[in-house]
Every structure is written in C-alpha cells, then in structure tokens.
Amino acid sequence: MSELKDRVGEILLNERVAKDVYKMVIAFEDLPQNIKGGQFAHVKLNDKSHLLRRPFCICNYDRQKNTVTICYAVVGEGTKVLSGYEPGEKVKVLLPLGNGFVPDKNAKKIVLLGGGMGSAVLPAIPTCNPEYEYYTYLGFANKDKVALEEDLTKVSKEITVATDDGSYGKKGFITNVLAEDMERIKPDVVFCCGPEIMYKALKKALQGFDVPIIVSLEARMGCGIGACLVCNCKVMRKGVEEYARVCVDGPVFKLDEVVL
Amino acid sequence: MSNLKVNIAGVEFKNPIITASGTFGFGREYDRFYNIEELGGICTKGLTIKPKQGNPYPRIAESYGGMLNSVGLQNPGVDHYLQTDDLLLAKRDVVVVANVAGSTLEDYIAIAEKMNDSKADMVELNISCPNVKEGGMAFGVLPASVEKVTAAVKKACKNKPIITKLSPNVSCIADNARAAEQGGADAISLINTLSGMAINYKTRKPILFNNNGGVSGACVKPVALKMVWDCFNAVQIPIIGLGGITSYTDVLEFMICGARAVQIGTHNFTEPCGARDIAKDLAQYVEENDMDINDLVGTLILNK
Numbered sequence: 152m153s154e155l156k157d158r159v160g161e162i163l164l165n166e167r168v169a170k171d172v173y174k175m176v177i178a179f180e181d182l183p184q185n186i187k188g189g190q191f192a193h194v195k196l197n198d199k200s201h202l203l204r205r206p207f208c209i210c211n212y213d214r215q216k217n218t219v220t221i222c223y224a225v226v227g228e229g230t231k232v233l234s235g236y237e238p239g240e241k242v243k244v245l246l247p248l249g250n251g252f253v254p255d256k257n258a259k260k261i262v263l264l265g266g267g268m269g270s271a272v273l274p275a276i277p278t279c280n281p282e283y284e285y286y287t288y289l290g291f292a293n294k295d296k297v298a299l300e301e302d303l304t305k306v307s308k309e310i311t312v313a314t315d316d317g318s319y320g321k322k323g324f325i326t327n328v329l330a331e332d333m334e335r336i337k338p339d340v341v342f343c344c345g346p347e348i349m350y351k352a353l354k355k356a357l358q359g360f361d362v363p364i365i366v367s368l369e370a371r372m373g374c375g376i377g378a379c380l381v382c383n384c385k386v387m388r389k390g391v392e393e394y395a396r397v398c399v400d401g402p403v404f405k406l407d408e409v410v411l
Numbered sequence: 412m413s414n415l416k417v418n419i420a421g422v423e424f425k426n427p428i429i430t431a432s433g434t435f436g437f438g439r440e441y442d443r444f445y446n447i448e449e450l451g452g453i454c455t456k457g458l459t460i461k462p463k464q465g466n467p468y469p470r471i472a473e474s475y476g477g478m479l480n481s482v483g484l485q486n487p488g489v490d491h492y493l494q495t496d497d498l499l500l501a502k503r504d505v506v507v508v509a510n511v512a513g514s515t516l517e518d519y520i521a522i523a524e525k526m527n528d529s530k531a532d533m534v535e536l537n538i539s540c541p542n543v544k545e546g547g548m549a550f551g552v553l554p555a556s557v558e559k560v561t562a563a564v565k566k567a568c569k570n571k572p573i574i575t576k577l578s579p580n581v582s583c584i585a586d587n588a589r590a591a592e593q594g595g596a597d598a599i600s601l602i603n604t605l606s607g608m609a610i611n612y613k614t615r616k617p618i619l620f621n622n623n624g625g626v627s628g629a630c631v632k633p634v635a636l637k638m639v640w641d642c643f644n645a646v647q648i649p650i651i652g653l654g655g656i657t658s659y660t661d662v663l664e665f666m667i668c669g670a671r672a673v674q675i676g677t678h679n680f681t682e683p684c685g686a687r688d689i690a691k692d693l694a695q696y697v698e699e700n701d702m703d704i705n706d707l708v709g710t711l712i713l714n715k
Contacts, residue, residue, distance in 0.1 A: 155443040155683075156444065157444070202628050202681045374680045378434065
C-alpha cells in the first residue's frame with residue numbers, strides 16, 4: 152500500500168466570497184488521517200493546456216463529510232480557469248502536502264494572523280487543534296477584500312479585522328494592531344500567513360516580544376513533493392544561507408530562519 | 412510471445428520507461444506513490460563535482476501545454492550521492508542512470524572518475540543544461556566539443572556505459588549525435604529542454620529569475636519526435652527519446668521514430684503516478700498485440 156495517493160474529488164461548491172476571491176468545497180471518498188492546518192492541496196486542472204498543478208492551502212476540512220475547503224484569489228490563468236468550475240466537476244488533488252502549523256503541547260494562547268488571502272490558511276488550525284485559545288487578527292487592503300471573518304469568528308476567543316484604508320474594521324496595518332495587544336494577550340506563539348512584505352513588518356512590530364513567530368510561505372511549484380526543486384526559498388541554517396524547498400521543508404517555517 | 416524488455420548498451424531494462432533527470436529527484440519522493448521498481452529505469456537529478464545551490468527563485472513558469480524551468484542544477488554534489496542515494500538505489504530492482512554535469516572539461520573528467528565507484532548501471536552525460544551560465548550547454552552546441560567531452564568522460568569512466576544527452580538548441584542535432592558516437596558514447600538521449608522565455612506583460616519582465624529557461628512538456632513532442640528520427644538515421648548506437656511524453660501512445664511514436672527506450676519528465680509533475688501508469692498501459696498494449704516492443708524501433712514509414 153502506497154503512502155501517498157492522488158485523490159479524485161467532486162466539487163460541491165465554488166462560489167465568490169469577495170472581489171476575485173472564491174471558496175471551493177471538494178468532497179472525497181475518504182480523507183487522509185493526518186491533515187494539519189498550514190498543509191496544502193495540489194490541484195490538477197482538467198484541461199491539458201495547464202499541466203502544472205496549483206498549490207492551495209487547506210483552508211478547512213470536515214471529517215464527517217469528507218470535504219476539504221480551499222479559498223483562492225483569481226490571480227492568473229489557472230485560478231481563472233478554476234473559478235469557472237461548476238459543482239459536479241471532478242478534480243484530482245494531492246493532499247495533504249507540506250509540514251503545517253503544529254502548536255507546542257504546553258502552549259495555551261495562539262495568535263492567528265492573516266494578511267489578505269493568507270487568512271485562508273488559518274481556519275484549519277483550530278479545526279485540528281481545538282484545545283487552544285485563539286486570538287485572530289486579519290488584515291486586508293480594503294472592505295471589498297475582507298474574507299473568512301465569519302469562519303474564524305466561530306473558533307476564536309477574540310477576532311480583530313483591520314483594513315489599510317479603514318473602510319472596514321480598524322484602520323491601519325494589522326501587524327501594528329496586533330503589536331498593541333501583545334502585552335494584554337501574552338500569546339505563546341504567533342501563527343501567520345500573508346505576503347512577504349507583511350513578514351518584514353511583523354518582525355519589526357513584534358521586536359522585543361519574546362514569542363515564537365511561525366509563518367507560511369507561498370511559491371510557484373512543480374511536483375509539490377520535493378523532487379523538482381523549483382519552489383526554493385532562502386533560509387538561514389547554522390549560520391549559513393541555503394535553499395529550502397517550500398513544498399516539503401515548508402510551507403511553514405520559523406520567521407527567524409527565513410531570509411526575507 | 413510478447414516482450415517489453417529492452418537492452419541499451421548491454422543493460423537490460425524490464426520496460427522502456429525511464430524517468431528523466433531533474434524531474435524525479437533520486438526516486439525517494441515518487442516511491443511514496445508507487446514502487447519505483449515498476450519502472451524500467453530512473454535517471455538521477457544532475458550531479459556535479461561540488462554541491463550546487465542553483466538559481467534564485469522563481470525557477471518555474473507555465474506555458475501553453477508546457478512549462479519552463481531554470482533550476483540551475485541544484486544538487487548535493489557527487490560525494491553526497493555516492494554515500495547515500497547511490498547505495499539505496501543499488502538495492503532496488505530498477506536500472507539506475509546517474510546524470511552528471513560540469514562547467515569545465517576538468518569537472519566532467521573528475522566526476523566521470525568518481526562514477527567508477529558508483530553502483531549506478533549507466534552514466535548520462537548532461538552537456539545540454541540551458542540553465543547554467545558557464546557550463547553544460549557550452550559543451551553541447553558544437554559537434555567538436557560534444558565529441559571531446561564524450562571521449563574524455565568515456566576514458567575517465569571505463570566500466571560504465573555512457574549516454575550523451577543532446578541539446579535541441581543546435582543547428583543540426585544529427586551532427587551532434589554523430590559526434591557523440593564518434594566520441595565513444597554507448598547511447599544518446601534526446602531532447603533536453605528547448606531554450607525559451609515566459610514573460611509577464613504587466614511588469615514587462617521575464618517570470619524566471621534567470622530570464623531564460625528550458626521548455627518541456629507536451630508542447631515539445633513534435634520537435635522531439637523529428638529530432639529522434641533525424642538521429643536514428645545518423646547513428647548506430649541506441650537512442651533514448653524524450654520530450655513531452657504523456658501516454659503509452661506517445662511512447663509508441665517515439666519508438667517508431669527510432670527510440671529504443673524513452674524518458675518521462677514533466678508528466679511526473681502533472682501525474683505523480685504517470686510514468687508507472689504509462690509502463691502499465693504499454694505492457695497491456697504489447698500483450699494485446701502479442702508483439703516484441705523492440706520490433707517497433709525505427710519503423711517509421713515516410714510519405715513518398
């Protein structure tokens with residue numbers, strides 16, 4: 152029996168949830184036992200002109216219904232094609248791939264920090280680790296881009312949303328909003344997913360707080376399983392800069408070791 | 412009686428399906444999907460004398476029916492390979508082809524000498540990597556240098572069959588096939604990737620950090636088929652064909668054009684079990700038609 156397999160899933164739902172943002176629910180015959188928040192699904196498109204699979208974080212999953220939810224922004228050709236798929240369409244999916252966010256057993260309070268589409272990584276974390284207290288911070292460019300607030304409200308002790316232009320929630324960068332609350336919350340760890348520019352800001356904003364920051368990286372991928380070496384990112388290990396593979400060494404890394 | 416076995420330079424493959432260098436690592440990743448012993452052979456990631464970091468990100472871009480890569484030969488170096496994957500792969504019932512590359516003639520000779528100690532069954536000489544500035548490709552362009560590097564490697568690595576992997580980015584690939592044969596190659600494989608570019612019209616920049624990359628995938632198949640046919644008519648040594656194979660019928664086409672075996676590359680990314688599935692489908696086809704797969708080789712009937 153092989154350890155990994157390619158699964159065929161049926162799309163149950165593929166709907167627009169914000170401007171250029173879609174949520175897709177895919178049903179499978181069975182789900183693998185070991186799904187972790189932060190892991191990803193490698194989705195094959197059904198036309199032969201697009202031969203590379205697309206990696207999407209597993210936004211959430213439901214063991215009763217054997218479904219996996221992905222949430223994606225339409226940014227290029229592949230996601231445009233995907234957004235046109237109707238319920239009933241079948242897709243091939245490799246999952247779960249990558250390492251995922253794993254909370255320390257001694258931790259109690261976890262900050263979930265999402266920037267833009269990065270927020271899509273977060274909901275699966277409380278699903279597979281319900282025993283922790285979650286303080287969720289989501290940042291978006293403007294009101295039109297706000298997504299996943301509802302999903303995360305249900306599982307968070309507190310949730311704060313900010314927009315860069317103040318058109319929804321608090322005004323300003325969510326990293327600064329979080330920094331103001333750090334003293335009060337005293338989280339054991341910060342799990343974050345957003346663009347690289349946000350990680351730079353986060354590093355600065357949380358300087359002086361003794362808290363581990365764990366982030367998820369995004370990359371163009373080929374095989375998704377560690378063989379082709381195209382999804383390289385630079386990390387600092389034992390004082391030496393080297394390339395790691397986002398697909399299997401990540402996508403989750405300690406912020407300290409990522410060379411931004 | 413039907414037969415799927417092929418023989419290249421004295422090495423027997425249980426079927427003509429080999430995974431292409433750079434798309435299959437050292438077999439470990441795909442072994443999690445299926446038993447790699449179901450394949451005829453595997454080609455390792457390109458090895459260099461010293462570990463190589465490769466090119467900065469991004470290294471991959473998609474194109475219509477294809478993709479471009481510019482990994483730049485990232486690999487742990489030949490010594491690491493000899494101490495690890497070489498030993499693990501030797502225990503498996505699959506032909507192992509160690510792919511080696513270099514930047515200078517001295518590099519090629521040095522790595523070829525190391526390969527004498529390898530347990531790999533064959534050595535594939537990469538003189539056609541388009542993604543490393545000073546190396547590889549430079550040896551693959553002019554017939555004289557193809558012959559020179561092949562001869563040098565052959566001399567330095569006496570106890571293994573040498574496959575010279577040819578670049579399609581040349582004026583006449585048949586001349587280079589002849590040069591490889593002249594240099595003592597036991598076989599040739601073709602085609603490596605076609606030099607290409609993918610750009611973003613919004614930024615007006617190439618997508619790949621390296622600007623250029625190697626095009627592969629289904630879209631290159633017609634180019635590869637013609638080049639295999641051209642080489643088949645130029646040399647006596649066996650040919651391993653590759654370029655855009657995604658099904659067993661593609662394999663049949665390559666064999667008809669003169670390939671004795673084939674390599675599956677980009678298709679592994681689309682379908683992680685793809686190479687295994689092609690081997691299975693091919694086995695079924697051969698059995699249904701009660702044929703020896705070798706009888707197909709070079710049987711192309713040109714229009715008058």
